[in-house]
Structures are given as C-alpha cells and as structure tokens.
Amino acid sequence: MRILVxxxxxxxxxxxxxxxxxxxxxxxxxxxxxxxHFLGDTEPYDAVVLDLGLPEMGGLRVLEQWxxxxxxxPVLILxxxxxxxxxxxxxxxxxxxYLAKPFEIEELTARIEAxxxxxxxxxxxxxxxxxxRLDTTRQKAFLGxxxxxxxxxxxxxxxxxxxxxxxxxxxxxxxxxxxxxxxDRDSNIIEVMVxxxxxxxxxxxxxxxxGRGYQMTANNDD
Amino acid sequence: xxxxxxxxxxxLSSALWIVGTLAITGALIVFLxxxxxxxxxxxxxxxxxxxxxAASEISPEGRLVLTWTPADPRFNRPHSGxxxxxxxxxxxxxxxxxxxxxxxxxLSTGSVRQPFSKTIGPSKRDLRLHAREIMLPRLSEPLVFxxxxxxxxxxxxxxxxxxSIAVVLTVLAGFLVGIVILQVRFGLKPLRRVRQSLSAIRxxxxxxxxxxxxxxxxxxxxxxxxxxxxxxxxxxxxxTQVGNLAHSLKNPIAxxxxxxxDLPGEKGRVARHQVNAAAESIDRYLHRARIAGTGNLLxxxxxxxxxxxxxxxxxxxxxxxxxxxxxxxxxxxxxxxxEPEDMEELLGNLLDNACKWAAKIITVSAVPEHHRVAVIVExxxxxxxxxxxxxxxxxxxxxxxxxxxxxxxLGIVKEIxxxxxxxxxxxxxxxxxxxxxxxxxxxxxxEP
Numbered sequence: 001m002r003i004l005v006x007x008x009x010x011x012x013x014x015x016x017x018x019x020x021x022x023x024x025x026x027x028x029x030x031x032x033x034x035x036x037h038f039l040g041d042t043e044p045y046d047a048v049v050l051d052l053g054l055p056e057m058g059g060l061r062v063l064e065q066w067x068x069x070x071x072x073x074p075v076l077i078l079x080x081x082x083x084x085x086x087x088x089x090x091x092x093x094x095x096x097x098y099l100a101k102p103f104e105i106e107e108l109t110a111r112i113e114a115x116x117x118x119x120x121x122x123x124x125x126x127x128x129x130x131x132x133r134l135d136t137t138r139q140k141a142f143l144g145x146x147x148x149x150x151x152x153x154x155x156x157x158x159x160x161x162x163x164x165x166x167x168x169x170x171x172x173x174x175x176x177x178x179x180x181x182x183x184d185r186d187s188n189i190i191e192v193m194v195x196x197x198x199x200x201x202x203x204x205x206x207x208x209x210x211g212r213g214y215q216m217t218a219n220n221d222d
Numbered sequence: 223x224x225x226x227x228x229x230x231x232x233x234l235s236s237a238l239w240i241v242g243t244l245a246i247t248g249a250l251i252v253f254l255x256x257x258x259x260x261x262x263x264x265x266x267x268x269x270x271x272x273x274x275x276a277a278s279e280i281s282p283e284g285r286l287v288l289t290w291t292p293a294d295p296r297f298n299r300p301h302s303g304x305x306x307x308x309x310x311x312x313x314x315x316x317x318x319x320x321x322x323x324x325x326x327x328x329l330s331t332g333s334v335r336q337p338f339s340k341t342i343g344p345s346k347r348d349l350r351l352h353a354r355e356i357m358l359p360r361l362s363e364p365l366v367f368x369x370x371x372x373x374x375x376x377x378x379x380x381x382x383x384x385x386s387i388a389v390v391l392t393v394l395a396g397f398l399v400g401i402v403i404l405q406v407r408f409g410l411k412p413l414r415r416v417r418q419s420l421s422a423i424r425x426x427x428x429x430x431x432x433x434x435x436x437x438x439x440x441x442x443x444x445x446x447x448x449x450x451x452x453x454x455x456x457x458x459x460x461x462t463q464v465g466n467l468a469h470s471l472k473n474p475i476a477x478x479x480x481x482x483x484d485l486p487g488e489k490g491r492v493a494r495h496q497v498n499a500a501a502e503s504i505d506r507y508l509h510r511a512r513i514a515g516t517g518n519l520l521x522x523x524x525x526x527x528x529x530x531x532x533x534x535x536x537x538x539x540x541x542x543x544x545x546x547x548x549x550x551x552x553x554x555x556x557x558x559x560x561e562p563e564d565m566e567e568l569l570g571n572l573l574d575n576a577c578k579w580a581a582k583i584i585t586v587s588a589v590p591e592h593h594r595v596a597v598i599v600e601x602x603x604x605x606x607x608x609x610x611x612x613x614x615x616x617x618x619x620x621x622x623x624x625x626x627x628x629x630x631x632l633g634i635v636k637e638i639x640x641x642x643x644x645x646x647x648x649x650x651x652x653x654x655x656x657x658x659x660x661x662x663x664x665x666x667x668x669e670p
Contacts (some may be wrong), residue, residue, distance in 0.1 A: 009473045009477070011473075011477040011481075012473060012476055012477055012480075015477065015480045015481070019480075053469050080468050080469040080471075080472035080473060080476075081465060081468065081469065082468070082505075083465075083512060083563065083566070083567065084532075084533065084536070084563075084566040084567055084569075084570030084571075085563050085566050087536050087540075087570070088532040088533070088535070088536050088566065091535065091536045091539050091540075092532070092535065092536075095539070096539055096542070097539060097540060097542075098536070098539075098540060100472075101472040101473060101475070101476040102472055102475040102476035102479050102501050103476060104479075105480045105483065114542075114543055118542065118543075
C-alpha cells in the first residue's frame with residue numbers, strides 16, 4: 001500500500017513519513033502543491049495525506065484537479081485550518097477525511113489505514129483470506145493462530161494481496177504499490193519476494209498466472 | 223417628548239405658521255368688515271334723519287309740524303333702541319314713541335358738537351347717535367334733529383360675521399395642515415425607506431442599502447454601506463489573521479508533540495504536558511477569536527438547513543466507519559440571526575459531539591418560538607446521568623475546566639450561544655442519549 005504525503009513543513013513530513021512507514025506503507029513525499037499534484041496524477045497511490053497551505057499550488061486546488069481528472073484515491077486533509085467552514089469546503093471538494101493539526105500521529109496512521117481499507121472495499125480492520133489473517137491496525141499477519149515474521153517489504157506485498165484477494169495482480173501493479181517513487185524497481189524481485197512469501201503463508205495461497213501475474217486466493221485446495 | 227421626529231417638527235412648524243397667518247387674516251377681515259358695517263349703520267341713521275328733515279314743515283304760525291313720522295315700526299316699540307328726537311330751542315319738540323317720555327339728547331348738551339357720537343339710551347343700552355342742527359326757514363333758532371340706533375346691532379352683525387369667517391378659516395387651516403402633513407410624509411419617504419432597509423439588514427433579509435436615494439440622503443446611505451463593508455472586511459481580516467496565526471503555530475506544535483511522543487523520563491512527561499497545555503490554549507483562544515459573536519452585526523443571517531446539510535455531509539465522511547444516521551426535523555426555511563461561520567462552528571461541534579456518543583441515530587430539530595428558535599440536537603447514545611445533567615444545566619458548563627476527552631467538548635458551542643443571547647440546556651433525550659437545546663434569535667419569519 002503506497003501513500004503520498006504532500007506537506008510543506010519538512011519536519012511534519014518526515015514524522016508522517018516515518019510513522020506511515022512503520023505502519024507498513026510505502027511513502028512518497030512532496031513538499032509543494034505542484035509536485036504533489038504531479039505525483040498524485042501519475043502514480044497509483046492507495047491514499048494521500050494532503051496539507052492545505054502549500055506553496056506553488058494550494059491543497060484545495062490540487063485536490064480539485066485530481067478529482068476533475070477522475071483520480072479517486074482516498075485523500076485525507078491534514079491542516080492547521082480547523083474551522084468547520086474549512087472542513088466542509090475540503091470534504092465537499094472531494095477529500096475523504098480531515099484531520100486538524102496538531103494531531104496524534106497514531107490517529108493519522110489509523111485513519112489512513114481505514115481509508116486504504118475502505119478504498120479497497122473492506123469494512124473491518126482484520127482482513128482474512130483462507131487461513132491468512134492481517135490485522136491492519138497492529139500490522140501483524142497470522143497463519144491460523146501463528147504470527148508470521150515478515151520483512152517490511154514482505155509485509156507490504158502481503159498487505160497489498162490481502163487488500164485485493166482473489167484478484168490477479170500484475171507484477172507492475174505490485175511494484176507500483178509496494179515500492180516508493182525513487183526506489184530501484186526490478187520486477188524480478190517481485191518473483192523472489194512472492195516465492196519467499198509462499199514459504200511463509202503456504203504455496204497454494206498465491207497462484208501464478210503466467211504472463212498475467214499473481215492471485216491470492218482462499219480456494220487453495222487444488 | 224425626548225426624541226424629536228422630523229415629520230412632527232415640519233408639521234408643527236407649518237401648522238403654527240398656517241394658523242398664525244389665518245388668524246391675522248381673519249382679524250383683518252373682521253376689522254374691515256366692522257368699518258363697513260359701521261358705515262352702513264351710519265348711513266341708515268343718516269337716511270332716517272334726512273327723512274325726518276324732509277317731513278318737517280314750519281306752519282304759518284311758526285310752529286314745527288311733521289307731515290309724517292318715520293314708518294319703521296322699531297321707532298314705535300317702547301325702548302326698542304331705535305329713537306328719534308327733534309329739539310326746538312333746547313326743548314323736545316317731537317320724538318319717537320319708543321322713547322316714551324325720556325330724552326335722547328340730555329338737556330345739558332344743548333348743542334351738537336359732533337354729527338356721530340355715542341350715548342346711553344333710556345334702557346341703559348349703548349346707542350350710536352346721529353345729530354344735526356338744521357336751520358329751517360321762518361325759524362330764528364336752528365332745530366336739532368337726532369336719530370339713534372343700538373350699537374349692539376352692529377356688534378351682533380360683526381360677531382355673526384366673525385363667527386362664520388372663523389369657521390371658514392378653521393376649515394381652511396385644517397385642510398392646509400392636512401396637505402402639509404401629506405407633503406411632509408411624501409418628502410420624508412426616502413428616510414422611511416432608509417429605516418426599512420436598515421431593519422431589512424438587521425433581519426438579515428439583505429446586506430446592503432439600495433443606492434437610489436435622493437441626493438440629500440445619498441451620502442448617509444453611502445456612508446452606511448461603507449460601514450457595513452468595513453465591518454465585514456474587519457471580521458474577514460481578523461479571521462484571516464487568526465487563521466494565519468493558527469497555521470504558523472500549529473505546525474511547530476504538531477512537530478513538537480510528535481517528537482516528544484517517546485521522550486523518556488520525567489523530562490519527557492513535563493515537556494509533553496506543557497506542549498499539550500500550550501496546544502489546548504492556542505486552540506481555545508484561536509477558536510474564540512474567530513467567533514464573530516455579534517447578533518448585532520448587520521446582515522447576520524443563516525439558513526439553518528444549509529449549514530446542517532454541510533455538516534451532515536462532512537460528518538458522514540469523518541465518521542465513515544460508523545453507520546450513523548443524522549435526521550433533520552423541521553429545519554426547512556428556518557433562518558437564524560447568527561453569523562454563518564459562527565452557526566457552522568456551533569452546529570458542527572454539537573453534531574460532532576453527538577456523533578461521538580451516538581449509537582446510530584442523531585436528530586436535529588428546530589422548534590420556532592416567539593422571535594427565537596430552539597435548535598435541538600439529540601442522540602441515542604449512553605447520555606449523561608441525571609444528577610450530572612442537572613448540574614451542568616444549572617451551573618452551566620465551565621468550559622475552561624472542560625478537559626478534552628473528559629468533558630463534552632461543547633465549550634465553543636456554549637460560548638457562541640451565549641454571545642447570541644442563546645440559552646444552552648442539557649436534558650435526557652427520549653432516544654436515551656443527551657439532548658442539547660439552544661435558543662437562537664430568528665432572523666425573519668419562517669419562509670414558506
């Protein structure tokens with residue numbers, strides 16, 4: 001799951017980035033509105049944290065343009081502006097959540113998790129697929145009742161699979177959603193990581209569709 | 223009368239001037255009429271006297287003989303006030319029957335000094351006397367002819383005339399004053415329009431005065447409009463400043479708060495505590511600074527339902543993980559005399575609080591009272607124990623001591639409500655949870 005954080009205050013940006021990474025997200029930072037708009041426009045994010053008072057291009061305009069161009073990823077506005085008028089305007093412009101500064105970092109990550117989950121169509125914080133369980137609030141994965149020990153990249157991959165169960169996901173899509181913008185992207189690494197994940201969650205849990213991608217499935221009897 | 227009304231001043235001064243002029247006119251007319259009447263009366267006396275002279279003949283014996291006596295019956299009715307008398311050598315030679323035996327010209331007078339004079343008749347009435355000495359042939363001494371009529375006849379005429387003149391002039395004065403009042407009303411119509419426009423602004427039906435006033439009133443109207451604009455600009459500027467201050471303070475506080483999250487030991491505790499305290503104060507005072515809080519602000523007018531819908535839309539997103547339902551009852555057409563942003567804060571915080579506690583359903587309803595409306599927000603949550611409920615309603619929420627999380631978080635609500643002269647009451651909802659009732663001023667009558 002990959003998050004875009006558009007925030008001009010470098011300290012806040014850094015804190016949010018660290019917290020979200022700890023929560024198992026791939027995080028990209030943008031420090032002004034134009035860069036933020038560009039990234040949100042070209043990269044497939046699972047959620048966006050958007051400040052309103054941004055240089056170059058205001059947060060509301062960024063949001064407005066995304067929505068006008070049909071970008072429908074969940075957006076959380078993180079702003080020092082906390083009047084109801086500003087909240088209403090932000091939410092009416094197309095934001096999905098609004099958090100006023102100063103904020104508890106845990107609340108931000110919890111809300112982003114909820115947004116991502118809802119964005120993928122899940123109502124509860126525990127995602128299940130066959131015997132695999134993912135507790136998104138605690139970033140813990142279980143096979144049955146056994147906790148799984150995962151690297152952060154493995155967690156990101158599993159999380160993306162769990163958010164889209166029974167869906168065939170291409171290597172490109174997986175790459176785009178677990179790697180950050182400036183990371184080295186080698187699609188062969190996906191193959192390696194899928195195999196490592198299979199070792200931990202069971203070989204049948206992830207099916208390979210040659211030339212198309214991978215599918216996490218609960219129907220793993222064949 | 224402490225306050226002076228322009229219409230009253232104009233009408234009164236005009237009335238004074240109209241009545242004065244007409245009174246003088248009336249007096250003048252009566253005076254002229256009196257002169258005329260007197261002249262006519264004198265003419266009558268002269269006619270009678272000349273009639274007597276014409277009737278007088280001197281007999282061959284040198285005696286005065288009247289060939290006829292004046293035919294006017296008043297001369298024969300005793301003490302009628304109309305008399306005639308002819309003196310010969312100072313003695314009464316002939317006289318009218320009305321005199322009986324009295325003398326018209328007292329003996330002492332003897333001769334005639336003035337043709338017209340005033341005298342007192344036998345029945346003590348004031349008379350006007352016309353006397354003339356006339357020399358008839360064959361007489362050695364001139365004869366004195368005298369005719370008198372009652373002055374009261376003249377006065378009666380004059381009084382009658384003055385009476386009818388007074389009636390005519392009074393009617394005229396009434397008519398003129400009426401016209402003046404109409405004229406004043408017409409002339410001052412623009413001022414009344416200013417007043418109506420102002421009350422329209424106060425009711426929130428409009429936010430500016432129209433600009434088509436006569437030149438005398440226009441500068442006032444322009445000044446008022448400028449003042450209205452200035453007020454709005456002032457509020458906007460204050461809010462922008464507060465917003466900027468909020469922005470510049472909240473980022474560093476957010477950073478500090480998050481950095482100190484895992485600062486260990488006593489120092490960490492102290493630092494966290496202080497930063498939290500600072501953050502709370504800033505939050506509270508910035509919110510407070512943003513309240514327009516002026517029901518007196520001209521043009522404060524807010525559609526309750528529009529605001530409620532905005533807030534409902536927002537809360538649906540903010541509480542997307544809870545399947546809450548916010549119901550509206552009787553909000554249509556309710557316009558409160560509250561500055562829009564204040565109303566948003568008020569309702570936003572009320573509903574936000576209700577959402578926090580509600581199980582499933584929150585109801586917002588409006589009950590119009592006389593010139594006010596009770597806005598009621600209730601939820602089906604756990605509510606507040608009855609004994610505590612009574613306490614907070616009676617004492618009122620002590621906001622400054624309301625700690626976030628522990629209290630109701632309704633501090634700003636109470637503050638706004640009070641600035642608008644509204645009352646905040648807490649009750650137990652029939653749905654089980656808390657019921658908050660706020661009375662606010664209504665801007666206008668309920669629109670259909």
